[in-house]
Amino acid sequence: MTSATSKLICPACRAGRVRIFYEALSAPVNSVRLVSSREEAVGFPTGDVRLGFCHECGFIYNTAFERRLVEYSSRCEESQGFSPFFRAWHEDLAQRLIDRHSLYGKKIIEIGCGKGEFLALLCGLGGNEGIGFDPAYVPERITRQAASRIKFLPEFYGEKDSELNTDFLCCKMTLEHIADTADFAEMVHRSLRKSPDARVFFQVPNVCRVLEEEAFWDIYYEHCSYFSPGSLARLFGKVGFDVLTVGREYRDQYLTIEARVGNGTPCPFAAEDDVASLETLVKTFASRVPRQIAQWRKRLEGYRAKGVKTVVWGAGSKGVTFLSTLNVTGAVEFVVDINPNMSGHYLAKSGTEIVGPSFLRDYRPDVVIVMNPVYQKEIVGDLARYGLSPEVISTS
Template sequence: MSVALANSPVVCLNCHAGEMEIFHRAENVPVNSCILLDSKQAAQSYPKGRIELGYCRHCGFISNTTFNPKLTEYSGRYEETQGFSGTFQKFHHKLAERLIEKHNLHEKDIIEIGCGKGEFLALLCSLGENRGTGFDPGVDVQRLADSPVAERTQFIADFYSEKYANHNADFYVCKMTLEHIHPTGDFIATVRRAIGDRAGTTVFFQIPESTRILREIAFEDIYYEHCSYFTPESLRYLFEQNGFAVDDVATEYADQYLTIEAYAISDTDAAPVTDTDLSALTDLVATFPERFQAKQQEWQSRLNDYASQGKKVILWGGGSKAVAFLSDFDTNATVEYVVDINPYRQGHFLPGSGIPIAGPEFLTDYKPDVVVIMNAVYCDEISADLTRLGLAPTIIAL
């Protein structure tokens, strides 16, 4: 549930200058959303944590002030890839092409921090004939063993840290990882120290865009692993105060992703952090509790109506958004299954709710009345799959 804006003595881990003001709380939240669990019992008994989102008026950063990294698990059981979606593959390919062209990434050394299953690093190396090193404790090297760039890529199953500063690169990329890191200021300082005196070295970071989450009350995008939430203002501040000049801050993928391109500068070239107006962002934070409660009640009423009508409801998308959605509502009498096209997720159970994950073909027999799509960007792709299966349920997209 949400609570009124309140002061908290917790210091902002992004700028180390402001104090976090708590504006949203959630209890009994699964501490991992993408973990593969083999039984309903294991899923329902999976450890849970608490979320207390705080807002920093100094830099605009939002963080779960009660986050405990010891509760999260990033291992071979962590299945986060979106690479089985044609929609996502097109986005990934265009992004790789754009970065290669803009930054002249040809026969260069690239480091990817938080490389996941390695698909994007492999793309950069394939399209630009680059050499790549990927860091991620959950990487599965077997998935790329037959890749044509296997000889030009190496993967280290560990978190990127100071101990890997000897791995130099011409370009650093970090996608959908910074939001999982609590001390963001310290982490970006680590990256800058690793670059050292190689001023001009470029970095590219991509994370969820949080202004949209606040504006649209996107409760499905608030979950435990995401301990850090960035807006354009707080992201720019983070890099400028840690020895980078910002080249571009933009949104992509239907404005769901926030990206930054920056390059390392010397101490003599350092300039004051850009002064930005946070009034609009502060207003969104202040009104979030009331708007969150209204949207939550609206959705619960809708689910209750489906249950009373005996309608079969499934969620499409078995990742973090589904776990967050099911954590916010009483869905036991309504949602029996979640569908996902990722074959590695199928046959497993969602943390918290224990709801089983099935493949799309399962729906031909189940015949759902309502399909709730966890991410509207995939509506066309999912609608085509439902048509292919001969199904015409009511579709609702978050």
């Protein structure tokens, strides 16, 4: 579907050229919140996703988003740090930032620090001091040595924190959860007025990959804001930052931006000139995704009919959205995750039980569907260690 409305104002550039192009109704409002029973999971609260595309700046957002529906608390489990592949990349990213910005003996703030893993890397590798903000922080998840360098505040970052001096402010996988996008970016810029030499680093999902791959499993309620390289750079320039670099990470799944407090000096990145290419992807996305959903649904229905034991590997947001969207009852009995904190819980809406990898030793699945292809090699290795060789297929 594609529809125009004069009532929608882009929260990134504040222009009124927004068109709704995709709908996913009754989506779980939390996809990383731990759910203790199947009954609670099946009856989990839902909300609607209606993605709007701004033809002025290329920003994409959920026009139907209601912040009051989403919970951010210690009941949320978003950590990817139990994967060796992720940990290696995370440490490499931290070291690159430390080297590039000379982060040795400096003061660092992280907005949306989660369980504190990345901030602990930045502070541990560079001998820095840190302050982390996140209502989902859990004290028991960080080592005593790391905690000695960091002050964690289980709350949201705001203008009240402008008295804090910092050399480096980072914000990973958080901006996509912010509905008032420009307001938030402006607040961050203002909050650094006492740190005029500070550098900032933000990381968000890459919407270009989602659109290109018809990755319906990567569109979920908590993510109310979706960025391309151009819309990300334009946002930061508009609110007063001088953009230094825009990049892609994690096999193009993430976008990163590095900037400094400034006056919004125009940056000559070719990546900013992407509105026309985004328009093309957006125009066909709504027609391509139903075909993708139908193909996966047919495959799962076929497995069910033949009695093929199928599991999904990845109990995070991708797995939640994949199974709740397909809604093929009885096709997938279990979803696997390497994060032990998820085991024994259930996926929102589908009610699928989460198990650890060792469960598969006795269950012996015939097919394993991998939600994130970056982990496929790692997963195949885990399966082999349990003496298993099922068919392993990836969503993309």
